[in-house]
Amino acid sequence: MAEEQPQESGKQSKAEQTRALILQTALDLFREKGYEETTMRAIAEKAGVSLGNAYYYFRSKEHLIQAFYGNTHEDHQRLSARILTEERSLKARLLGVMRTKLESIEPYHQFAGILFKTAADPNSPLNPFSPESSPVRQASTELFAQVLKDSRVKVPPDLQQELPNLLWMYHMGIVLFWIHDQSPRRWRTHRLVEHTVDIVAKLITLASLAIMKPVRTRTLRLLADLRKEIEPLPAETSTASDETESKTVNPVSTP
Amino acid sequence: MAEEQPQESGKQSKAEQTRALILQTALDLFREKGYEETTMRAIAEKAGVSLGNAYYYFRSKEHLIQAFYGNTHEDHQRLSARILTEERSLKARLLGVMRTKLESIEPYHQFAGILFKTAADPNSPLNPFSPESSPVRQASTELFAQVLKDSRVKVPPDLQQELPNLLWMYHMGIVLFWIHDQSPRRWRTHRLVEHTVDIVAKLITLASLAIMKPVRTRTLRLLADLRKEIEPLPAETSTASDETESKTVNPVSTP
DNA sequence: GTCTATAGCCCGATAGAC
DNA sequence: GTCTATCGGGCTATAGAC
Numbered sequence: 001m002a003e004e005q006p007q008e009s010g011k012q013s014k015a016e017q018t019r020a021l022i023l024q025t026a027l028d029l030f031r032e033k034g035y036e037e038t039t040m041r042a043i044a045e046k047a048g049v050s051l052g053n054a055y056y057y058f059r060s061k062e063h064l065i066q067a068f069y070g071n072t073h074e075d076h077q078r079l080s081a082r083i084l085t086e087e088r089s090l091k092a093r094l095l096g097v098m099r100t101k102l103e104s105i106e107p108y109h110q111f112a113g114i115l116f117k118t119a120a121d122p123n124s125p126l127n128p129f130s131p132e133s134s135p136v137r138q139a140s141t142e143l144f145a146q147v148l149k150d151s152r153v154k155v156p157p158d159l160q161q162e163l164p165n166l167l168w169m170y171h172m173g174i175v176l177f178w179i180h181d182q183s184p185r186r187w188r189t190h191r192l193v194e195h196t197v198d199i200v201a202k203l204i205t206l207a208s209l210a211i212m213k214p215v216r217t218r219t220l221r222l223l224a225d226l227r228k229e230i231e232p233l234p235a236e237t238s239t240a241s242d243e244t245e246s247k248t249v250n251p252v253s254t255p
Numbered sequence: 256m257a258e259e260q261p262q263e264s265g266k267q268s269k270a271e272q273t274r275a276l277i278l279q280t281a282l283d284l285f286r287e288k289g290y291e292e293t294t295m296r297a298i299a300e301k302a303g304v305s306l307g308n309a310y311y312y313f314r315s316k317e318h319l320i321q322a323f324y325g326n327t328h329e330d331h332q333r334l335s336a337r338i339l340t341e342e343r344s345l346k347a348r349l350l351g352v353m354r355t356k357l358e359s360i361e362p363y364h365q366f367a368g369i370l371f372k373t374a375a376d377p378n379s380p381l382n383p384f385s386p387e388s389s390p391v392r393q394a395s396t397e398l399f400a401q402v403l404k405d406s407r408v409k410v411p412p413d414l415q416q417e418l419p420n421l422l423w424m425y426h427m428g429i430v431l432f433w434i435h436d437q438s439p440r441r442w443r444t445h446r447l448v449e450h451t452v453d454i455v456a457k458l459i460t461l462a463s464l465a466i467m468k469p470v471r472t473r474t475l476r477l478l479a480d481l482r483k484e485i486e487p488l489p490a491e492t493s494t495a496s497d498e499t500e501s502k503t504v505n506p507v508s509t510p
Numbered sequence: 511g512t513c514t515a516t517a518g519c520c521c522g523a524t525a526g527a528c
Numbered sequence: 529g530t531c532t533a534t535c536g537g538g539c540t541a542t543a544g545a546c
Contacts, residue, residue: 050531113376120375121368122435180377188481195477226443305514
């Protein structure tokens with residue numbers, strides 16, 4: 001993973017420049033013609049480097065997308081800063097952050113499909129739950145922690161700890177909808193966000209009430225369990241039997 | 256879409272046999288080695304047909320997946336039949352159907368990522384919201400309509416009409432979780448299903464109450480809006496400006 | 511209408527020289 | 529770090545057998 005080490009001040013090494021050039025060229029081309037239609041050869045050519053060199057910096061075409069995640073997240077963060085300093089109500093903060101999210105990714109909508117494509121493959125290092133994506137995911141989750149932190153809502157500690165993750169999941173759901181949203185200027189997604197942010201905010205307030213403690217505890221425990229590392233089954237072959245206990249017939253997912 | 260027309264009784268035309276042979280071979284290979292590692296050449300060879308012939312029946316490698324959807328759904332439906340005749344409570348019916356779903360797709364878990372990958376790309380004809388997938392999606396939604404229909408719950412008409420779609424969406428969410436679930440025998444997904452089916456059933460009962468009419472109406476209207484055809488912007492020609500309206504048409508009847 | 515055989519394009523990815 | 533050369537495989541095309 002050719003990772004650049006930041007130099008002193010604004011100085012960039014040749015490698016960093018080349019890497020950035022290739023990435024920028026790729027994103028431009030993706031935006032112009034979409035992901036599938038953009039060939040690595042075209043990217044290399046337009047960037048003025050050889051095909052092999054492009055692969056020197058990005059192990060695969062999909063890895064360009066990983067870099068892209070980082071990019072948009074930075075944009076998102078930058079765009080969110082103002083809202084997070086100005087607003088204090090949870091609803092306004094969450095709404096603002098969700099809107100800036102949509103704003104930051106809008107230019108890339110036409111090749112968003114590929115994003116989710118890679119994102120949905122658990123075997124891909126690019127999927128948002130993979131270790132490789134962990135840094136961006138954490139940074140992104142951190143943003144939602146901020147949404148909470150300086151808001152006026154009073155959230156009990158047990159929930160407080162889990163909530164940023166839940167909000168991140170919520171935001172992923174919205175992105176999923178957005179990807180499939182072909183309406184002009186994505187008004188449907190905006191509509192959905194407005195409606196659901198309202199619900200989410202109310203739900204948080206509701207779940208924070210003392211009376212809700214039992215339900216809250218039960219649900220949080222479920223979440224914790226679901227996240228727990230795989231427990232080997234009772235004293236038997238610790239078969240991480242994940243793969244193919246092929247039964248027989250039957251196929252997968254339903255459209 | 257080469258759709259086979261059922262012949263008299265068990266008779267299959269040569270073409271149907273060849274088609275089925277190729278598909279079955281492909282699925283076997285996918286299960287054995289995964290999607291990416293299975294080449295069209297290998298499928299053709301193992302099936303004893305020429306490469307060209309494989310492409311004669313399936314326009315692309317991805318199109319094999321579309322056929323595969325149909326297969327799984329049939330399996331799911333078959334496996335669900337018993338539960339749907341025996342159970343009457345909504346919760347039991349839904350739980351049963353969700354479990355058979357997981358059962359039907361389990362053998363393909365290891366390459367499920369790939370399936371969903373292609374399926375999730377809005378530009379792909381294989382994505383579950385695309386027109387090409389409409390038949391399977393409708394059939395699948397219909398199954399959830401059945402879950403409701405003969406259950407004891409009393410659901411108001413406005414909700415009744417929308418509910419199968421919502422249940423289908425719910426089930427897609429579960430599948431998405433399942434895809435990323437690496438726990439033995441997918442116990443996490445099962446756990447999640449048990450917990451959420453309970454919630455869903457309660458929510459349906461709750462939402463059906465007369466007092467909830469206003470909230471229900473508001474939410475249903477949002478859903479209707481989100482599905483609506485793109486409204487041309489004020490005083491503009493009806494430019495379908497962004498192509499592909501994935502209008503998730505109401506596949507359900509259940510009036 | 512089904513099917514074989516084969517030749518070839520295109521493009522993602524890799525090897526190895528410089 | 530950068531290049532050239534080459535491979536593997538999805539996909540197309542074509543010509544012809546049955």
